[in-house]
Amino acid sequence: MSRKASDNVEYTLRSLSNLMGEKRRRQADGSAGSGAAAGERSLIAAESCSSLNSAASGGELERAARRQFQQDETPGFVYVVSVFSALGGFLFGYDTGVVSGALLLLKRELNLDALWQELLVSSTVGAAALSALAGGVLNGLCGRRPCILLASGLFTAGSGVLAAARDKETLLAGRVVVGLGIGVASMTVPVYIAEVAPPHLRGRLVTINSLFITGGQFFASVVDGIFSYLAKDGWRYMLGLSAVPAVIQFLGFLFLPESPRWLIQKGQTQRARRILSQMRGNQAIDEEYDSIKNNIEEEEKEVGAAGPVICRMLTYPPTRRALIVGCGLQMFQQLSGINTVMYYSATILQMSGVEDDRLAIWLAALTAFINFIFTLVGVWLVERMGRRKLTLGSLTGTAVALIILASGFLLSAQVSPRITINPPDPSHQNSTCTKYSYCSACMLDPDCGLCYKLNKSSVVESSCIPVDKDSTMKAAWGRCSNETVFKKEDLFWAYNFCPTPYSWTALLGLILYLIFFAPGMGPMPWTVNSEIYPLWARSTGNACSSGVNWVFNVLVSLTFLHTAEYLTYYGAFLLYTGFAALGLVFIYGCLPETKGKKLEEIESLFESRLCTCDLSSLRNANTKSYGK
């Protein structure tokens, strides 16, 4: 048996005897509950002993120990704490998702031009990027609990300001406050959940936070759909509703505890022990407590405590590698285009023949629903497949779906209807729209739309006309400028899409994209980041990687329309395919498996150079099979 395997056996035996010792102690002093329960427990212990005796190798022993550990119920308290913190994820999803529907109403009521609309969307994401970075320092100094309280306070204040806003400047202020809350929540919540969860449930519980993010986005799209019928002040409800979960989270966290790991780091050991045993219920905490404490002491010896954390992280190879992996994952999540696909979903659906704007809003809610449901699949898969396989499988599928999506746009562009009528501009403003010869070129200009008739399924009598400044549902002038009149005359108006027989390919690509992206590439960057840094570097590591996520989120969303103008739509989606392929190489080479490991064990996975992860996992597999 190798040295490592024998260490494992020794460690496993120690854990088992710890567990059983604790059980026996409890049974003896009668604190283990009723006689029946105690009887049941000793049966489990006896079963484990016999499986221990018959276990022939280190691997089997380890499995027996894990089975034993998992048989001990995880107290409901851990789930309550996780769900309350994941409300932060819900608010992140809700507040980033709700704004598109709110803007439809706002731009009419407050006469918002394109610049103000852009400001209201990107100010939130920009503020989130800044506060995620600042959240690292706050987390380290004040702890996770005060940061979650701060985030829910910001969410509540922000949504109050938004619901009561009378002008666009106040709206902007409200969106910035909400963005500050999103940034702090996005980096704190996964860390907090990872620190309170038992190792065998950690992946699943942290992934629940991502489920809440996509749940928030789905809920936001339903709220957008409902209140879109309330033309006056509907946006106040859309933007203000997030105060409800925010207040619930704030009140809950007044009573919920601090992370025991942070407390141990700050020397508050008694409190930490109390909270840890609350979180572990009937399980022995001595070993976990000692391992956290020893780890902190060792880390201090190895890395020292002088200088800013980020400098220490960059000069100490294991944390530098973890940081590269964490930030890389977040960067590739955004570079594979999730937010443009979500943002563009209504248009893709319109391309596939959905003419009505309201129906498109509801179908966009369906897209958000697919994203949500398949994140649930991720929650189910994460502890079965592990992080690495799940992320690799998900990104491979995402890349294939992007190719299908791009092909949909390419085929549509190739059969793009010709423009057959070029009416003179009555306002003599010489708009560029009337100069295009094909629908595909007309569509790439955000100021233009197509007015056409259908003969069976082919487009006839088509013209490219400037879009109305107040509503993208009609033209500024000409045959398609009066909605009720042009619909009666069997005329159609297409803004942002060209009617072609290949639109279903893009729709198929969109659905496949979400099915593949949602279980892996959506949640895993958050989950992995919450576990790969040692305690002293955890806040800073998560602050940096969340900051990278938000910065690339802004970059990709802001550049999408320009990218599409230069590269056309299929070019833009092929570009994202290229990024996804690069991401695959990166993940294949650099992401180690963290499933089932204690947070304190994970640092050792980054001891060897990056790009050898796959080799080391192969080596481990070989060692195991030789040992058998």
Ligand SMILES: O[C@H]1[C@H](O)[C@@H](O)[C@H](O)[C@@H](O)[C@H]1O
């Ligand atoms: O993990 C989340 C999730 O996938 C969301 O759907 C997306 O909008 C976010 O940008 C991402 O960070």
